[in-house]
Amino acid sequence: MSDTSDIVAPRKPTFAGLRLTRTAIFAGSVLLFWLVLALFGPWIAPHGEAEIISGQTFAPIGEGGLLGTDKLGRDVLSRLIYGVRTTLLLALVTTVISFAIGVTLGFAAAILKGWFDIVVSRIVEAFMAFPSTLLALVVIGAFGTSITVLVLTVGLVLSTSVFRVSRALGYDIGVMDFVEAARARGEGTWWILTREILPNSTAPLIAEFGLRFTFSILFLSGLSFLGLGVQEPAADWGLMVQENVGGLFLGSSAALIPAACIASLTVSMNLLVDWFQQRQQGETVLEKIDQ
Amino acid sequence: MTDILTIKHLRVEGHPPGGAYVPIVKDVSLNVGKGEVLALIGESGSGKSTISLAAMGFARPGCRIAQGEVWLNGRDIMALSPRDRHALRGDEVSYVAQSAAASFNPALRIGRQVIEAPLWHGAGDASTLTADAVNLYRKLDLPNPETVGQKFPHQVSGGQLQRLMAAMAMSCGPDLMILDEPTTALDVTTQIEVLKAFKDIIRDQGTAAIYVTHDLAVVAQVADRILVLKNGEMVEAGPTDQILHDPQRDYTKTLMAAVRPAPHLVNHRDTVAARPPVVSARTLTAGYGTVTVLSDVSIDVPAASVVGVIGESGCGKSTLARVVAGLTPLRKGEIMLDGKAVAPNLADRPREALKDCQIVFQMADTALNPRHRISDILGRPLEFYQGRKGSARADRVGDLLELVDLPRSFASRYPGELSGGQKQRINLARALAADPKVILCDEVTSALDTVVAAGVIDLLKALKDRLGVAYMFISHDLSTVASFADEVVVLYAGRVVEKGPSKAVFSPPFHPYTKLLLSSVPEMQQGWLEGVANTIEAKAASAGSVVIGAKGCPFSNRCALAIAGTCETVVPPVRELSGGLQIACHLAADHLPLS
Structure with missing residues (x-):
């Protein structure tokens, strides 16, 4: 007797079965829009990154530039377009660093077990027990505000949860x-x-990458807002919020626009991760129905 | 007879995420009368569980009841509001799942969980309900009925927990009870007590029952009528007697043919001439943490023969295989592969020794990396052990697939695209790729349907004859071992209690534990259960549970023939009997049980 004639619906363990939903398309489009701006920013932006275009500071939307001017009379739209570059690039680099550290140590701990696992896990827990913003403040305070220090610090802070996963x-x-x-x-x-092990971890790791990326954007923006991140005259969304927060009292939207952009980026990324995770779980639901 | 449950033209559909609905159950009609037990039988995927859930008006997430009527006590429950349907469950219809361990909340005392449903339905206050529950425990023959409700789920045995699950289901006095494979996860000796308890309580309360199983011998004991299902469609329905002895449809006949005869009814081959052992293990002792799982186990696997290892779950069968393969560290003892002593830890073994001894796991699904193609899964050992690459490797992968009766085209597939039986064949092919002298088969057919398992066993036999490979065949299924093994080792609580050629082990005299095991294998005749459940041996066995690391004979607390003062304190001597049989027992050879 042979069971070779069994007909089994092909179910490849790939991402081919991922079906797009409306939310996923929306979130993906938003991300794609920012990505295009980041890549072609200098050609699209009407003015230079730090170019002062108007004598009027905190000009409202439509006056001066398309989205008004900031506290020095620079074009908000242009700075926004240059800013997406910095924001996305820094977030990407820090997330990659956090993965390089976290994944290597995490899998090494899981496979080698024993004292290596114990030592590394305790160190990571000590890091996690420390409020991450405070940790970053201390490190950046000690080593100075350079992009390298910033990226390494944030990467290290984020790597703790990548390690756990x-x-x-x-x-x-x-x-x-x-x-x-x-x-x-x-x-x-x-x-x-x-x-x-690694080929079977890709789906959860991709989801984790999305989440860390989001967190990294928020964290970097937070640091920029505190003045520890990207320094003027470079454009960065978190920095733009900080620069122009004084304008809020004058009725200027120069601080709100970059804040809204940060929100659009992080929310879209989160929606995309949610969609991806649900699809992955969908596979296991299908397996249950099979039985 | 008035019908408690009537299902008419039921159609249940399920959908893969994002996909369209596909039918799982097609046009099934059935009815169950008061005090009647209807068995639903079929292989996995036949829709039997889905139908039983539909009897409660329930469909799993991702599924829906697309068509048909479900009448319970004269009401169409599909027409009820979800709230009314909810009120029905537990009160008029109740459900016993396959795994009691997974159905109890480990953090709450058993008694509280048993009375939860009647309390919710407002059937009385906690103290009267607890008194009712104690009566139920007594009816279910549970030890210490007054105090068992005070315990936590982990403090009672698996068989007791399954009976407590029945108590939970009976607590509201339902008109219909649904039993979904309630004894499948249990050992044979435990299965008897549970089956007996279910049968008695159904008869006492006059409850109608749906009994879902794939085990025909169990069906013979409990069912009044049988409904045979395949791929969600009805194949055949009729009284138990007729289905078992005079099946009409070809599919039912195939199912019957796949049932193996009871171990003592098998014609055993005579012992083969002595061959040099490929595996020779001496006084193995191993464990996890502070628990010793194997103590002093010695086993020889002669070349090109099959040594069966039998025993209940938790007796150290899998640990034995893992120790021989080098996956679990050894505390004491020595392992020889093909005449040469090898290191206990696999990292210290030469590649040649690793190649000679391959292992095949029970769960075919988890033993194959879901992200590798079959060509990589089979190709890797070829490359690793023999250095085959490119077309030589690809050719050999095709040959291996043919060897296990699968088409060569499967090489490009992923494990997820194969059925359970096909996956197990791939596992076997991976072991064969190393060109081993012995394959350790750890419950390789236990997770498969009867018909599919029979196919795998036939394949194992053919491969042994063709390639001269030896097997250490670990199984809790005595019938399979009896039909297949040349020699048998019986393990109990990590010790060898009996070993020898199959013919000698499966015929008298027996070790008391072997006898209990043999008499507990359900037979395909009605009324067998009543006969066996009332024997002194069965009663003694159900009184105790397996003790690991006992001082004397580990079986002494469940043995009807135990010699008080000796068995529980002194390790039993190994008695050498005629025909190469070895029995570890304090009883003199002529006092050992004969039938």
């Missing part, structure tokens, strides 16, 4: 039978990590 994934997948089978075959740690 990677370690948990490594532990969960590390006890699966296919990993045991690889161990029984005599495979080394590197093979088990890169060929058995």
Whole structure:
């Protein structure tokens, strides 16, 4: 007797089954819009990044520039367009750094276990116990406000939660039978990590990347607002909020516009991650129906 | 007879995320009368659980009852409001799930959970309901009925928990009880007590019941009528006797044919001439943390033969396989592979030794990396052990697929695109790719449907004859082991209680535990349960539970023949009997049980 004739609906473990929803399309479009602006900003922006275009500071929308002017009479629209570059690039670099540190240490801890896991986990917990903004303030205060220090500090702070997620994934997948089978075959740690565990962690890690990216934007904007992040005359959304916050009392929207842009970026990213995670869980619901 | 439940032209549909609805159950009609037990049988995916849930007017998330009527006590429950339907559940219809352990809240005392439903339905106050519950415990033959409700779920055995689950289901005095594979997760010796309790309480209360299972021998014990299902459609319905002995449809006949005869009814081959052992393990002792799971286990697997390892869950069967494979560290003892001593830890074993001894796991799903194609899964050991690459590797992958009766085209597939039986064949092919001398098969057929499992066993037999590979075949299914193994080792609580050629192990004299195991395997005849459940052995066995790390004989607390003062304190001697049989027991050879 053979069961080879069984008909099984093809179900590839890829992302091919991801179906777009209206929310996903909307969130994706917003992100794409900002990405295009970031890439082609200098050609699109009507004025220079720090160019003063008007004698009138805090000019309202439509007067001076399309979105008004800021506290020095610079074009808000142009600074916004230059700012998206800085904001996205810094967020991307910090997130990549946090993943490089967090994923490496997290999976190493899950596979090597023992004292390595204990030591690294305790250090990470000590970092997590410290309020992250305070930690960043102290480090940047000590080493000075340069982009390198900023990016490394934020990357390190964010890497703690990436570490927790990677370690948990490594532990969960590390006890699966296919990993045991690889161990029984005599495979080394590197093979088990890169060929058995990592390919099965991509979906949760992608979701985590999205969340960390969002958090990174907020964190960097927060630091810029406190004056510890990007320095003038460079444009950055968080910095723009800080520069122009005084204008609020004069009825200027120069601080509100970059704030709204930060919100649009982070909310869209979150929506996209939510959609992705739901789709991933959808796969497991399907498996249950199969039985 | 008045019908408690009538289902007419039921159609249930489910949808994959974002996909269109596809039918899971198509045009099923059934009825259950008062005091009647209807069994739904079929393989996984046949829709039997879906139908039983629909009897409560419920569909799983992602599913919907698309068509049909469900009449309970003369009311169409599909026409009721969700609130009224909710009120019905527990009160008029109740549900017993497969895993009692997963159905109880581990943080609450059992008694409180049993009376939760009647309390919610306002059937009385807590003290009268608790008194009712104690009566139920007594009817279900639970030990210490007065105090068992005070315990937490982890403090009672699996069999007791399953009976408590029945008490929970009966607490409102429902008219219909739905039992979804309630004994599938239990060991054979525990299954008997639970089946007996279910049967008695259904008869006493005159409850109608739907019993969902894939085990025909169990059905023979409890059901009045049987409904056979395949792919969500009715195949055949009729009285138990007729379905079991005179099936009309081909599919039902196939199901019956896949049932293996009871172990003592098998014609065992005579012992093969002594061959050199490929695995020879001496006095293995191993465990996790402070618990010793295996103590002093010695086992030999001769070349090109099958050694069956049997015993209930928690007896150390899987640990034995893992220790031999080097996955679990050894505390004491020695392992020889193909005549050469090997390191207990697999990191210290040479690649040649790793190649010779391959392991196949129980869960076919989790043993295959879902992100690798079959060509990579099978190709990796070829590359790793034999250095095959490119077309040599691809050719061999195709050959391996053919070896396990799968088409060569499967190489480009992912595990998710295969059925359970096909996945297990891939697991087997991966082990064969190493060209091993012995394969450790850890419950390889336990998670498969009967018909599919029979196919895998036939394949294992054919491969052994063709390739001369030996198997250490671990299983709790005695019938399969009896039909397949040349030699058998019986484990209990991490110790070998009996071993020898199959013929000798499955015929008298027996170790008392082997006898209990053998007599507990359900037989395909009605009335078998009543006969066996009342024996002294069964009663003694259900009184105790497995004790790991006992001082004397681990089975002494469940043994009807235990010698007080000796068995529980002194490790039993190993008695060498005729035909190569070894039994570890204090009873003299002529006092061992015979039938």
